[in-house]
Amino acid sequence: MQDIAIRGAQVIDGSGTPAVELDVGIKDGRIDRLGDVGAAKQEINATGWVLAPGLIDTHAHDDGAFLRHPDMTFKLSQGVTTVVSGNCGFSAVPADPEADRRQASGGILSGLQGDFRDLAGYFDAVLKGAPAINNMMLVGHNTIRSLVMDDPKATPTAAQIREMQNHIATALQQGACGFSTGLIYHSGRYSQTDEIIALAEVAGQADALYTTHMRNEGDHLLTAVEEALTIGQEAQVHTHISHHKAAGTQNWGKVVPSLARIDQAISRGQAVSVDVYPYTAGSGRMIEYFNLDRINRDLAEVIRIASCPAFRQYEGKMLKDIATAEHIDITDLVRNILTAPRGEATICIHFIIDEEDIVHNLKWPNMMVGSDGIPDLRGKPHPRLYGTFAKILGHYVRDQGVMTLPEAVRRMTSLPAATFGLAERGMIKAGFHADLVLFNPDTVNDTATYDDPQRLAAGIETVLVNGQIAFTQSQHCHAGSGQMLRYRRAAHDPLR
Ligand code: ZN
Ligand code: CU
Secondary structure: OEEEEEEEEEEOOOOOOOOEEEEEEEEOOEEEEEOOOOOEEEEEEOOOOEEEEOEEEOOOOOOOHHHHOOOOHHHHOOOEEEEEEOOOOOOOOOOOOOOOHHHHHOOOOOOOOOOOOOHHHHHHHHHHOOOOOEEEEEEEHHHHHHHHOOOOOOOOOHHHHHHHHHHHHHHHHOOOOEEEEEOOOOOHHHOOHHHHHHHHHHHHHOOOEEEEEOOOOOOOHHHHHHHHHHHHHHHOOEEEEOOOOOOOHHHOOOHHHHHHHHHHHHHOOOOEEEEEOOOOEEEEEHHHHOOOOOOOHHHHHOEEEEEOOOOHHHOOOEHHHHHHHHOOOHHHHHHHHHHOOOHHHOEEEEEOOOHHHHHHHHHOOOOEEOOOOOOOOOOOOOOHHHHHHHHHHHHHHHHOOOOOHHHHHHHHOHHHHHHOOOOOOOOOOOOOEOOEEEEOOOOOEOOOOOOOOOOOOEOEEEEEEOOEEEEEOOEEOOOOOOOEOOOOOOOOOOOO
């Protein structure tokens, strides 16, 4: 007898092949039977809906959210059953409970309370809160650097390199899928290529990943791609380029030569993969984008405030509109915000990307999808947090026909599962973990907007995480069945 039978769905198995009408039986957390399912304790009539593997968010900053918001509604409600956290060089671990968590987490991983130090300790702390979805972790360069180096602008000594390598090795042993950098952020931006090669080698030796928010995504995008490829080659490591884009109107279109260069590297045998988020705006901690001595007016003109502890009344507004209303120069406004108490915690949204570049990115044959959502739920976060995956399925696949539905499902399931080492996930296959999403292909859509960014996606009918119904009929079921995943291995065992 099966625990759950899902009957009559159009099954898209994640491999890229077309839908087939098939019954699916689930037992003990796994997909047990396909086709002739027999009796079940619980029946789901799924006629007219698509059943796909649970979606995988390759680019998350949910390290702290797993502790602060274990319901993970913003991801679960889109059909996401696994995220890869620890991106852009910022990760929950390694952690020093005595050190300033804000410093180590770049201020975007809010909620990192607890006395854990390593990945196993973090996993135990998260599991106590019964998280709704699964998490796979990267270990971040900026975080490690802030623990090991007193002077962020210095070149690390041989002993410091060894200490950083040891932190990476420990995280990989405990199940991290790789090492991430954020080379525009503090303090990774001060690192030289050689330092990163020495650290990425540790991931290469473990056959894990090197993921990077590159040193430049605008005027010097192509130079930054060269650096990422050099690091991959020298460190002998699979290189994953995060949120591929060409920022700034003067750079629009550069994603074309950038992807062509990546194609060339792949054709020469290098392992390279890429993800993108489907929005024309980026988002991050505002202080990282400005030099207070020389405030970039052009950038300020395209910025909207997401969350701002110092001036809550600015949330959801464009800087240029605030400046006009308050009769001040926009550069003075930027300075006022960033130098106010807790001004450094301000999260902004910047409109810097071309829609055509997004489509070009999505048409690249193995492009994955990463939300890059920043789970600061006060204020008005970038709508990608709640909308990314439904926007791909609704807007880009059904309405724009950028790719077929089975192909989109492959890019968001089996491809990232294979790349990020999610063992026995990402496909509808007997024996695999029952991470599943049922959706209505005619109505699936993102509804989160910049003005109203915390609206749940439409058309997501039911989501199962490890065989438990986690979300159904727009209701969170609080199954708490998420697991802490280990690279190419079984999930972290809290009873170890
Ligand atoms: Zn990034
Ligand atoms: Cu990121």
